Amino acid sequence: MFIIFEGPDGSGQSTQAKLLKKYLEEEKKLAVVLTKEPINKPPLGNLIRRILKKEISVQPLTLQLLFCADRNEHLNTVIKPALKKRGWIISDRYFYSTIAYGSLDLNIDPSTPLRVNPEFNRRIEWLIKINELFLRPDIVFLLRVRPEIYLEKIDKNRGKRQFFEKQQKLEKVLKTYEILSRQFSNIQMIDGEKNIQEVHQKIIKKLNL
Ligand SMILES: Nc1ncnc2c1ncn2[C@@H]1O[C@H](COP(=O)(O)OP(=O)(O)OP(=O)(O)O)[C@@H](O)[C@H]1O
Numbered sequence: 177m178f179i180i181f182e183g184p185d186g187s188g189q190s191t192q193a194k195l196l197k198k199y200l201e202e203e204k205k206l207a208v209v210l211t212k213e214p215i216n217k218p219p220l221g222n223l224i225r226r227i228l229k230k231e232i233s234v235q236p237l238t239l240q241l242l243f244c245a246d247r248n249e250h251l252n253t254v255i256k257p258a259l260k261k262r263g264w265i266i267s268d269r270y271f272y273s274t275i276a277y278g279s280l281d282l283n284i285d286p287s288t289p290l291r292v293n294p295e296f297n298r299r300i301e302w303l304i305k306i307n308e309l310f311l312r313p314d315i316v317f318l319l320r321v322r323p324e325i326y327l328e329k330i331d332k333n334r335g336k337r338q339f340f341e342k343q344q345k346l347e348k349v350l351k352t353y354e355i356l357s358r359q360f361s362n363i364q365m366i367d368g369e370k371n372i373q374e375v376h377q378k379i380i381k382k383l384n385l
């Protein structure tokens with residue numbers, strides 16, 4: 177199986193991906209490869225990491241195109257070979273992240289809902305299109321955590337403005353993920369606000385092994 181974890185920043189994807197790998201290996205005796213985007217390999221993975229750390233700057237859409245290029249490497253050098261050996265693959269993020277984060281640069285009037293905004297819809301359609309040929313995962317666990325919950329965890333000393341900007345950004349990301357969950361039937365929405373073990377149990381239940 178090809179399993180993905182998605183969600184806004186800090187929603188617990190890495191935590192749950194590791195827990196699921198451990199469970200599948202120890203309880204179900206399966207061979208599991210845990211991987212993540214961006215791939216941990218030069219030149220693209222390293223370039224993306226430097227952009228995310230703000231060491232270098234590119235246009236927001238350029239970053240998304242780099243993520244797509246990195247995904248093609250990831251899919252063909254890591255994911256497909258593992259699936260071919262009948263292994264299980266868990267990836268921490270995949271093309272749903274490109275779609276969820278890829279419209280943040282649009283200057284959208286907050287008074288109209290995102291889902292009826294033509295500019296937003298055009299962008300989403302395009303992002304879906306450029307990811308269309310990539311292998312569809314069997315299941316996507318979308319960890320739903322409201323930004324206010326996430327923001328309680330981050331360092332509030334970083335200033336009110338940054339705090340507000342981050343909240344707005346994460347609200348848009350979460351809304352876009354919610355819109356996607358209605359378009360992709362392989363997305364399973366999981367309440368990520370429960371404690372780590374409760375979230376883990378819900379995921380195992382959904383897998384129904
Ligand atoms: N269900 C949970 N309840 C409370 N805290 C949690 C929960 N899941 C994870 N955490 C904690 O939240 C923090 C972020 O978790 P994690 O690194 O798994 O998130 P992430 O989604 O991978 O983040 P990023 O998007 O930055 O990669 C960690 O300190 C983790 O221990």
Ligand SMILES: [Mg+2]
Pocket residue numbers: 189190191268
């Ligand atoms: Mg993570």
